[in-house]
Amino acid sequence: MTELCILFADIADSTSLFEKHGDEAARSAIAAVLDALLKEAEKHQGELVKTIGDEIMCVFPKANHALLAAIEMQNSVSGNFVLGNHPIAIRVGFHFGDVIEEDGDVFGDAVNVAARMTGYAKKGQVITNSITFKACILPPFLNHRSLGKTKIKGKLLPVEIVEILWQQDTSQVTRVTSAIDIKIPTSKSQLQIELNGRKQIMTDQSPTKTIGRGDDCDIQVAMLMASRFHGDIQFGGGNFKYTDESTNGTWIQQDGSEPIRIHRESMVLHGAGQIAFGELDFSNRDELLHFKIIK
Structure with missing residues (x-):
């Protein structure tokens, strides 16, 4: 077992790129974005594990490396990649934990959790969890917020989801009430x-x-x-x-x-x-x- 931080980054709404602009243009745009993402990963000691369609999977030695790479990925893509009149956006998720390295690939619970973090992310978001976030040092100009707790397969207790607010101006970020603050009425349904x-x-x-x-x-x-x-x-x-x-x-x-x-x-x-x-x-x-x- 090796401790690594697994990061997934994918292109949001990539299907609409193919539908509106055709295969050739969409593939070219996606390749350019993925290349930019990989360059940002490499700046922070990240290594590419594999590319899966419109998504890259990378590993980092520490959680903080992945955090900084995720921020730079969003900054490098936001407002800089447009196909026709369609701005291209990405979703990023990461998690630090034990993995098994085999034949150039990585496996294990940490990979599954990292993939789940990416699944929770919407376009323009960077998502991790409280366990990984505690291992990070957030740059002073950035903030974070809790998105509440959710059950993840393989975990006994609910996991707190954390969004990294990589945009310096957070005035347009929708306020989210943490799940732990919500009083849920009883129901027999x-x-x-x-x-x-x-x-x-x-x-x-x-x-x-x-x-x-x-x-x-x-x-x-x-x-x-x-x-x-x-x-x-x-x-x-x-x-x-x-x-x-x-x-x-x-x-x-x-x-x-x-x-x-x-x-x-x-x-x-x-x-x-x-x-x-x-x-x-x-x-x-x-x-x-x-x-x-x-x-």
């Missing part, structure tokens, strides 16, 4: 979810259920357009809510109404319905997540 014939029941006491193609997700989906970490379902504010954290978005059909697409936002689930991941395709029942509120 249950949520029945079913995917490919497998049923689960969630209650107000259930931990967050993560959904995606990744092996570390609680609910794994096979749809080709689904993200590694696509979204999650959790109980909050007296309701069960689905939150999309994906590249391509989520389609939710409730009580027989027309499907609604959400992208990097939440929707309260009510009645019964179906969820499609990444594309508007409700033709294959086995690829859909079916849900039902049970009072």
Whole structure:
């Protein structure tokens, strides 16, 4: 085992680049951005592990190296890369912990947690967790904020998510109320979810259920357009809510109404319905997540 900081950086909404500008232009733009990200990583002792489509995975000797690289990555991309009239933005997540190094790749819990941090990040964000953040020294001109606690697969206790506010002017940053400050009303409702014939029941006491193609997700989906970490379902504010954290978005059909697409936002689930991941395709029942509120 070796202690390293794993960092993932990917291009937000890259699918729309291909849709609006074609394969050749999109690939060229993505390659230019990834090259810029790698240069910033190398300045802070980062090493490229692999490139995965529109994403790079790097390792750093210490958490602080990854923090500084993440800040410089955002600064290097923000406002500097535009395809047509489409500004290109990135999402960055990192985590420090034990990994196994093998054949030029790294494996282990720290890799999975780092990938989850990136999944929580929205465009223009740098996300880590309180465990990794405590190992960092934040430059004096920067701030951070807690985004509350969430359950991560493989961790017994909820993990506090931390956003690094790399922009010096934070006046436009939306205020977030920490999850530990929210008084959640009691509820007797249950949520029945079913995917490919497998049923689960969630209650107000259930931990967050993560959904995606990744092996570390609680609910794994096979749809080709689904993200590694696509979204999650959790109980909050007296309701069960689905939150999309994906590249391509989520389609939710409730009580027989027309499907609604959400992208990097939440929707309260009510009645019964179906969820499609990444594309508007409700033709294959086995690829859909079916849900039902049970009072």
